[in-house]
Amino acid sequence: METKTRCAWCEKDDLYRRYHDEEWGEPVYNDQKLFEFLILETFQAGVSWHLILKKRENFRKVFLNFDYQQIALFGDYEVQELMKDAGIIRNTLKIKSAISNAKAFIKVQEEFGSFSKFIWGYVDGKPIVNNFSSFKEVPAYSPLAEKISKDLKKRGFKFIGPTTMYAHMQATGMVNDHFLDCWKRN
Numbered sequence: 317m318e319t320k321t322r323c324a325w326c327e328k329d330d331l332y333r334r335y336h337d338e339e340w341g342e343p344v345y346n347d348q349k350l351f352e353f354l355i356l357e358t359f360q361a362g363v364s365w366h367l368i369l370k371k372r373e374n375f376r377k378v379f380l381n382f383d384y385q386q387i388a389l390f391g392d393y394e395v396q397e398l399m400k401d402a403g404i405i406r407n408t409l410k411i412k413s414a415i416s417n418a419k420a421f422i423k424v425q426e427e428f429g430s431f432s433k434f435i436w437g438y439v440d441g442k443p444i445v446n447n448f449s450s451f452k453e454v455p456a457y458s459p460l461a462e463k464i465s466k467d468l469k470k471r472g473f474k475f476i477g478p479t480t481m482y483a484h485m486q487a488t489g490m491v492n493d494h495f496l497d498c499w500k501r502n
Contacts (some may be wrong), residue, residue, distance in 0.1 A: 321498060322499065323498045329366075345432045384422060449495055462478040
């Protein structure tokens, strides 16, 4: 049986390995998928990514397959219903931020034609490739993540600090932080 060398952080269990092998660091240009990662990353603040992955399908269900058009219409009733759902992270501020982020996301689409065009414009449409050998070398955020975070906040986004933004950039392939010995390095 062939064994693959992966980034060490993902060797915790099969859930992490699948996420690493199938998604993490793959360039994402689809607006709905970018919004999904934005929502998941904002809910991850203060909890483990592993917990978010475990609850991901519940998030998908209650946030209507991450349909930002529908989420933008959520009001107090939906917030209260979501607060009752143990299948997600029940945090009123994060739930409300998902709604305001959906509205801000739509405004960015209207201004730039797509959120993808806007966000990928920061890296000229292609991933930044880093050369890290271990987790301790990977920064929590970067100057670029700080810049994007500030811009998004000016546009009305919530729970999008530089650390959250850098995680989003990693997840959606804007930066390639796969370790040098990882099979996913292309």
